[in-house]
Amino acid sequence: xxxxxxxxxxxxxxxxxxxxxxxxxxxxxxxxxxxxxxxxxxxxxxxxxxxxxxxxxxxxxxxxxxxxxxxxxxxxxxxxxxxxxxxxxxxxxxxxxxxxxxxxxxxxxxxxxxxxxxxxxxxxxxxxxxxxxxxxxxxxxxxxxxxxxxxxxxxxxxxxxxxxxxxxxxxxxxxxxxxxxxxxxxxxxxxxxxxxxxxxxxxxxxxxxxxxxxxxxxxxxxxxxxxxxxxxxxxxxxxxxxxxxxxxxxxxxxxxxxxxxxxxxxxxxxxxxxxxxxxxxxxxxxxxxxxxxxxxxxxxx
Amino acid sequence: xxxxxxxxxxxxxxxxxxxxxxxxxxxxxxxxxxxxxxxxxxxxxxxxxxxxxxxxxxxxxxxxxxxxxxxxxxxxxxxxxxxxxxxxxxxxxxxxxxxxxxxxxxxxxxxxxxxxxxxxxxxxxxxxxxxxxxxxxxxxxxxxxxxxxxxxxxxxxxxxxxxxxxxxxxxxxxxxxxxxxxxxxxxxxxxxxxxxxxxxxxxxxxxxxxxxxxxxxxxxxxxxxxxxxxxxxxxxxxxxxxxxxxxxxxxxx
Numbered sequence: 001x002x003x004x005x006x007x008x009x010x011x012x013x014x015x016x017x018x019x020x021x022x023x024x025x026x027x028x029x030x031x032x033x034x035x036x037x038x039x040x041x042x043x044x045x046x047x048x049x050x051x052x053x054x055x056x057x058x059x060x061x062x063x064x065x066x067x068x069x070x071x072x073x074x075x076x077x078x079x080x081x082x083x084x085x086x087x088x089x090x091x092x093x094x095x096x097x098x099x100x101x102x103x104x105x106x107x108x109x110x111x112x113x114x115x116x117x118x119x120x121x122x123x124x125x126x127x128x129x130x131x132x133x134x135x136x137x138x139x140x141x142x143x144x145x146x147x148x149x150x151x152x153x154x155x156x157x158x159x160x161x162x163x164x165x166x167x168x169x170x171x172x173x174x175x176x177x178x179x180x181x182x183x184x185x186x187x188x189x190x191x192x193x194x195x196x197x198x199x200x201x202x203x204x205x206x207x208x209x210x211x212x213x214x215x216x217x218x219x220x221x222x223x224x225x226x227x228x229x230x231x232x233x234x235x236x237x238x239x240x241x242x243x244x245x246x247x248x249x250x251x252x253x254x255x256x257x258x259x260x261x262x263x264x265x266x267x268x269x270x271x272x273x274x275x276x277x278x279x280x281x282x283x284x285x286x287x288x289x290x291x292x293x294x295x296x297x298x299x300x301x
Numbered sequence: 302x303x304x305x306x307x308x309x310x311x312x313x314x315x316x317x318x319x320x321x322x323x324x325x326x327x328x329x330x331x332x333x334x335x336x337x338x339x340x341x342x343x344x345x346x347x348x349x350x351x352x353x354x355x356x357x358x359x360x361x362x363x364x365x366x367x368x369x370x371x372x373x374x375x376x377x378x379x380x381x382x383x384x385x386x387x388x389x390x391x392x393x394x395x396x397x398x399x400x401x402x403x404x405x406x407x408x409x410x411x412x413x414x415x416x417x418x419x420x421x422x423x424x425x426x427x428x429x430x431x432x433x434x435x436x437x438x439x440x441x442x443x444x445x446x447x448x449x450x451x452x453x454x455x456x457x458x459x460x461x462x463x464x465x466x467x468x469x470x471x472x473x474x475x476x477x478x479x480x481x482x483x484x485x486x487x488x489x490x491x492x493x494x495x496x497x498x499x500x501x502x503x504x505x506x507x508x509x510x511x512x513x514x515x516x517x518x519x520x521x522x523x524x525x526x527x528x529x530x531x532x533x534x535x536x537x538x539x540x541x542x543x544x545x546x547x548x549x550x551x552x553x554x
Contacts, residue, residue: 022526022527023521023525023526024525025523025524025525029521029523029524029525030523030525032302032303032304033303033304033305045527053536053537054527054530054537056532057517057529057530057531057532057537058517058518059527059528059530060518060519060520060526060528060529061518062349062350062351064348065348065350066350067350067351067520069520069526069528071526071527071528074527074530074537217350218350266350266520268521268525269351269352269520269521269525269526270343270350270351270352271305271343272305272393272521272523273305
């Protein structure tokens with residue numbers, strides 16, 4: 001019997017597979033394709049204290065081996081999540097993590113406090129890295145001081161596992177990771193999307209209503225992998241790796257680079273059941289390489 | 302329930318230089334498919350990442366086949382044009398809502414360009430399941446773009462308009478004489494947005510209920526990515542799950 005259980009600083013996952021916020025809805029969108037209880041957990045759509053309509057259409061453009069999005073945290077607000085969504089999913093035997101975002105420290109705190117009261121939500125992922133909102137979001141994740149401030153304030157308000165999602169749009173991601181650790185984060189997840197853009201040369205207009213958006217998909221994987229490797233060397237808290245994971249081999253690369261768990265994002269859009277295929281692939285890899293415990297491969301590079 | 306199915310290509314026919322009719326067959330029984338629903342097709346080409354949403358042109362439950370009427374526009378659809386009989390194509394289906402059959406008793410179906418695609422299955426369902434013979438108005442640039450005529454005629458009275466007048470009446474579907482003394486009591490429309498907006502305003506003028514099928518750019522097709530949103534009286538709604546069919550009264554056009 002092989003072990004796939006990973007322990008993220010007290011947050012136990014039955015396997016290292018999570019889904020990236022914004023790519024998996026509230027889980028229920030995928031229940032026709034995936035037995036949600038087979039996952040280590042899933043991270044629900046970015047949630048804010050108040051309802052957000054998000055950015056105008058068009059919000060998406062496919063690029064070479066990737067896609068740009070500018071959704072802009074469209075969601076109905078944390079109270080809607082609490083009253084309408086949470087009752088539908090709370091009894092699932094997996095880790096449901098809420099991605100919390102805000103445009104001010106007060107918003108982050110207020111949203112985290114409400115999620116703190118939900119007994120079947122064992123963790124939040126603090127989103128200080130959304131590139132698609134005018135206020136807040138990435139602004140908190142691109143300076144070590146701002147990251148420290150928001151994480152330490154939320155730390156006081158939130159008693160359970162605090163994962164902090166980092167932006168790759170910085171000069172040195174290890175500085176931000178260390179600031180999050182110093183401020184009391186239990187883990188860090190990286191990377192959020194890379195800020196990018198695309199232009200239609202016939203209309204001579206940008207393809208996104210917001211001009212710039214966040215780039216995801218297989219094109220970002222080598223950079224994401226490098227950043228995970230750097231951060232895993234720089235901090236003592238667990239690292240959750242994401243960025244262009246399309247298959248089990250990609251997931252294993254992230255773990256070898258230092259990720260204790262991984263998140264699958266854009267790949268869910270192409271193969272809604274990809275998380276289960278990746279889980280099966282990890283089992284096959286462990287068998288082939290005589291690995292009894294998945295934790296044994298974490299960070300061996 | 303939505304599922305991911307490996308279909309086998311039965312035939313792939315070029316209807317004109319830029320349009321194909323792709324017929325695919327499933328080993329298993331087809332799920333129930335409503336008129337207006339669509340599929341999301343995986344593209345077997347490394348330079349294409351996302352699936353391509355394609356409306357369902359026809360359904361043959363007996364032979365477990367669906368027909369896809371596809372305008373070849375970019376890399377994704379160009380790859381679909383290369384498919385040959387026997388090839389496997391991975392399809393996510395059935396997706397989206399459907400046309401509201403109870404909108405009226407004398408429907409006018411208006412398709413512009415490739416927007417005619419979902420109207421064949423709608424006409425078939427109206428004719429075979431609801432005992433209604435609809436009128437179908439197809440508008441296109443020219444005679445060579447008016448396709449599948451005999452298929453539509455099986456279930457509907459067919460009207461045609463072409464921009465160059467090479468077939469049917471000359472002009473746009475909005476100029477057709479069918480509007481002169483309207484005998485229809487509801488409209489289902491699919492085509493370029495500019496045409497649908499023009500049809501929508503004509504429908505409002507004469508106070509006839511109207512539904513349109515939208516094709517906003519999408520990634521997942523299942524309501525997760527929130528990329529394909531349309532501005533409605535309920536705010537941003539997903540074309541993939543709240544649509545693709547919308548009553549014009551809810552759209553902020």
